[in-house]
Structure formats: C-alpha cells, structure tokens
Amino acid sequence: MREFTNPPLASVPPVGGLADVVFEHARDDHGRVALGRKNTAGEWRDVTAAEFRDEVLALAKGLIAHGVRFGDRVAIMCRTRYEWTLFDFALWTIGAQVVPVYPTSSAEQVFWMLHDAQVTAAMVEHEDHAMTIATVIDRLPGLTRLWQLDAGALQELYDAGAAVEDEVVHRHRTAVTPDTVATVIYTSGTTGRPKGCVITHANLIFETDTVRQRWEPVFHSRKGDEASTLLFLPLAHVFGRMVQVAAIRGKVKFGHQPQLNSAVLLPDLAAFRPTFILAVPYIFEKVFNSARRKAEREGKAGPFEKAVEVAVNYADAVEARAWDIGPGPSPALRVQHQFFDKVVYSKIRAAMGGRVRHAVSGGSAMDRRLGLFFAGAGVHVYEGYGLTETTAAATANPPELTRYGSVGQAIPGMTVHIADDGEIWLRGDNVFQGYLNNQKATDATLHDGWLATGDLGILDEDGYLTITGRKKEILVTSGGKSVSPGPLEERVRDHPLIAQCIVVGNDRPYVAALITLDAEAVEHWLQMHDKRPLAPAELVRDADLETEVRRAVVAANTLVSQAESIRTFRILAHQFTEEHGLLTPSLKLKRKAIETAYAREVEALYQS
Numbered sequence: 001m002r003e004f005t006n007p008p009l010a011s012v013p014p015v016g017g018l019a020d021v022v023f024e025h026a027r028d029d030h031g032r033v034a035l036g037r038k039n040t041a042g043e044w045r046d047v048t049a050a051e052f053r054d055e056v057l058a059l060a061k062g063l064i065a066h067g068v069r070f071g072d073r074v075a076i077m078c079r080t081r082y083e084w085t086l087f088d089f090a091l092w093t094i095g096a097q098v099v100p101v102y103p104t105s106s107a108e109q110v111f112w113m114l115h116d117a118q119v120t121a122a123m124v125e126h127e128d129h130a131m132t133i134a135t136v137i138d139r140l141p142g143l144t145r146l147w148q149l150d151a152g153a154l155q156e157l158y159d160a161g162a163a164v165e166d167e168v169v170h171r172h173r174t175a176v177t178p179d180t181v182a183t184v185i186y187t188s189g190t191t192g193r194p195k196g197c198v199i200t201h202a203n204l205i206f207e208t209d210t211v212r213q214r215w216e217p218v219f220h221s222r223k224g225d226e227a228s229t230l231l232f233l234p235l236a237h238v239f240g241r242m243v244q245v246a247a248i249r250g251k252v253k254f255g256h257q258p259q260l261n262s263a264v265l266l267p268d269l270a271a272f273r274p275t276f277i278l279a280v281p282y283i284f285e286k287v288f289n290s291a292r293r294k295a296e297r298e299g300k301a302g303p304f305e306k307a308v309e310v311a312v313n314y315a316d317a318v319e320a321r322a323w324d325i326g327p328g329p330s331p332a333l334r335v336q337h338q339f340f341d342k343v344v345y346s347k348i349r350a351a352m353g354g355r356v357r358h359a360v361s362g363g364s365a366m367d368r369r370l371g372l373f374f375a376g377a378g379v380h381v382y383e384g385y386g387l388t389e390t391t392a393a394a395t396a397n398p399p400e401l402t403r404y405g406s407v408g409q410a411i412p413g414m415t416v417h418i419a420d421d422g423e424i425w426l427r428g429d430n431v432f433q434g435y436l437n438n439q440k441a442t443d444a445t446l447h448d449g450w451l452a453t454g455d456l457g458i459l460d461e462d463g464y465l466t467i468t469g470r471k472k473e474i475l476v477t478s479g480g481k482s483v484s485p486g487p488l489e490e491r492v493r494d495h496p497l498i499a500q501c502i503v504v505g506n507d508r509p510y511v512a513a514l515i516t517l518d519a520e521a522v523e524h525w526l527q528m529h530d531k532r533p534l535a536p537a538e539l540v541r542d543a544d545l546e547t548e549v550r551r552a553v554v555a556a557n558t559l560v561s562q563a564e565s566i567r568t569f570r571i572l573a574h575q576f577t578e579e580h581g582l583l584t585p586s587l588k589l590k591r592k593a594i595e596t597a598y599a600r601e602v603e604a605l606y607q608s
Contacts, residue, residue, distance in 0.1 A: 012202040012429060058157075075123070215396070473591065479509065
C-alpha cells in the first residue's frame, strides 16, 4: 500500500484559542480536580478547575502589567513543572507565543533560539538558567524581561497584575483565533542548526482533540474511573506539550514530575497512581531492566526469563487471534500466564503505581518484543510516530487492534503517503505552518500541504506504518551497499549492558559500530559475576564483557544480509552526552559530531 487516509473525528472550531477551555471548565464544573500539584513538603494536593482558572487569570494580568502583548514571543526554560503549564495557558490567554527551551541547552543554543525568535521576555526555573541567559544577553537587545521561578517570579507577577481589570485579559483572549500562532518549537538539530516550527492554536486543538477522542478508552484503568496521568516528558518537547494540552482539554487530571531517575520517579508514580502514562521507549526499557536486575540479585533470573517468555508468547497469541491468524493462547499458556501474573507481572504494574493498564510510547522506535512483554504483563503500550512538524502524533496503533513493531495507522484526519523513494509524506490539520525565518527549509519540506518527513517507511495492507530508517542517515559502503543504521542500532541496544550504539561505514568497505555501556547495568553485571569494580578504561578491555557485547552484535546481524552486518565494533569508555554536543536534548545521536569526536576510534575500526 502506498497511501492510507483515516477519516477525521475532530474539527477545529471557527473561533477561539487554547486557553478558552480553562475558563469554560471553571464555569461549568468549578470544583472538578484538574491537576495535582506538589507542595513544599513533597505532598500531592488537588487543584480544582476554578483554582487553575484564577491562577491563569492572575498571571495573565501580571504579564500584561509587565508589558507582554498579543503576538509577543516569550521563552520558557524550565523542567516539567506545574508552573510551566500555568505560564503556557496564561500566555495563550493574552495571545502571546511560547518558545520552549530545554533546561539543558547550552548558552549558544539558547542564544540562537532567543535571537531567531526575537524573544522579548523569558521565564527560567533557577539561577543556573538565569546565568546561562546572562552570558549571551548582550547579544539579545530585544530581551527586556527575565523572570526566575525560584526567586519569587510568580508572586511578583501576581502583585504587578493586581490592578489590571479582568476585562483587559478577556479582550486579549477573545482576539485569539485558531490561526493565531501558539508556539514556536525548535527541532532537535541532529543534522544542523535547530529550526523553529511555527504551530498554531488550530494545530494543537486538532491534534489533541483527535488523540483524546480516538484513544479516550486507554485513559482509564477500568470503565468509569477517573482518568489521570503523571507527566514526566519534557515540556520543551512537542510530545510533552501535546499531552499537557490534551489533558487540560479532555479533563484528565495530571501532575508533573521533573526528574526521570527511578529513585524519584517511582515513588511519585506510587503516590500519584496514574491510570495511564505517556513515555518514550527508554522509560519502558528502564522499568524492564530494573525488574530483571532485581530478579537476578534475588537469585530468580531463571523464573524471570520464563515469565518474560510467557508474557511475550501470550501477547503474541492474543494479537494473532485479534487479526484472525491464530486461535489465541492455549490452555497451558493461560495457566502459566495466570501464575506469573501473581508473582511477576503484578509487581511490575505496582512499580508504575498499580493502576496503569495502558501506555502510549513515542519519540523513537520500540522493540516489538518489549511491547509484547508489557502487553503480556498487563500494560498495553500503544506505539505511535510523529514529529515536531506534525504537532506530535501523526500515526498510532488504534486501541482495539495493535500491531506490535509498527507505529500504527494515520490518526483520524491524516493521510500517510509513501513516496517513490520510500520517504514518508504526511498531510492533515496538525501539520505546522512552516519554519520561522527559513523559507528555504519550509519550501523543501512542505509541498502543496504535504509534509516530507525525511523518514523512510512502509505501509502494510491494513495501513499500518513501519519506520525503516531516515533518508539522511542511510550509509552507502564503498561496495555500493545501502544500509539503514537505525534497526541495527536498536537491536544492539536491546542488550541490557549497552546504552548506545552508532553504526558507521559510509564510503568504507564494511559496516562497524561504536558502543557505549550502561553504568548501572555494568555495576550489576560485575557484582553478579563476582568481579571487582573496574575503571572505564579497564572495562573496555575486559574479555568477558566484550563477549557479552559481541552476543548483542551477533543478534543484531541476524536482521540483515552479510553485506549489511556489523563486522567489528569498539566499546567506548564513556557515553555520548548532550553536554559534549553528541546528543540532542531529546537524546538523539548527533552522528556527524560523534564521528568527528571519535575519528581516531572510527579509523581504527578499518585498520587491517
């Protein structure tokens, strides 16, 4: 199949903007719990629809008092916190445009985004962020206001706006139309300088209303319960912003968690007890690997691996039955599944708060086996695909019929087309308006309403999309063989000891790889093998560790022909990091930067 269209469910209203629902919900159901918010003691407290409306209104007044006007661009540099959501909706209330900035961005990255977007004001979380902007502020003459959350910015703005009449805010709000620009989100910049994606209120309304209408059943643990989610995705990323807006519009209670490390995230999941979560594959990999390591420490590695096998086989059989290509789980498999549900799977669900039965994954590809495992363990993960340019999701697996390993069908109202060269083209009301100040890039990407994504994929006979690579990442060996590195890298990373893998070989005689290690997993592996702690330089020379890594490479090579296989590899002493310019803020590999930084190691892979 070359093209698939899904009929629309949602439509963009003829008037109004994103902030209107804040005021409508408070008017119609003022006592409903809209959000959860942590107090200074670390305890969750409820925020009603009326309370949230009042805070949005007070902040909007303060912003007006400080000179923020309709159409102004205001940057937010902050982790995922309640205050980010508050600022978003206050700025949208008065027709301002939000420019999100990753809190880990370097001074030069911050300068480029604030300069390119002609930002007039910025909100930062703490002093470190303020100092980052301070180092480049002399080159930003248009930036005239800087607020720091942890230095009392909210109260300062509330106080400043106390004398502003409500009507002033509402005049701004009624001037917002669906075509008004809501946000300018900068791409991750894997292949060059980040580009600002111009996204309107209409783009976000169509995207979020479509997602909540089509996937509403997955928001609940069981029929009739209150839907809730804990948002730990970065709000600087389009996926996190989409979740935030969908929750507000869909009356889904949600809280914020700014830290992704398990020591902080897991207790908050237990306390907040969400009914569903939205995450990237990395989170599901962490949950799975943590459970595996715990079983190994307790001497239960064998039973755990058996539980994994049963979960995968059970979900695979359920999927086959759903597609009428199999009878479903056998009686013996059902008995085994029931046993492991009590002793293994229930503990994994408990680690996610106990109520999660559904999850959505995006941002990068999820391994089919991992998706089957979670489904067999009672957490159905719906994988999707999208870009900043499509305001997040463009495709996703439908709630009633998942095809694991694919990223699903076009969401309602979208069309997916596969071009002659295999490139994925997309069309729908969630497609952005173009790149800010970059007509050349816009013209190269948008073609009569179609978005040329740069990704490669195939559509099956049912319209399910599978991502096969990225056009700019295709390697061509000196022998003329084209190789898509993504699937190979993902399969190598399936091994619990491996953190990252980058495949190289462009204009080289064969394919090779640079591999980094997961420090936590390596520490556990050393303990389980009665080995003393090793320094990074010693680790990369450990023969037993190299044997483990080689197993991962051999497994990955089963996916491809001999000419496409990884012939040799090198284990590196340190991971690729954003701080060293080797990863984007969304943790994607910067291939050219990595190959430049490790040019000597790459060259050594091809020495006879």
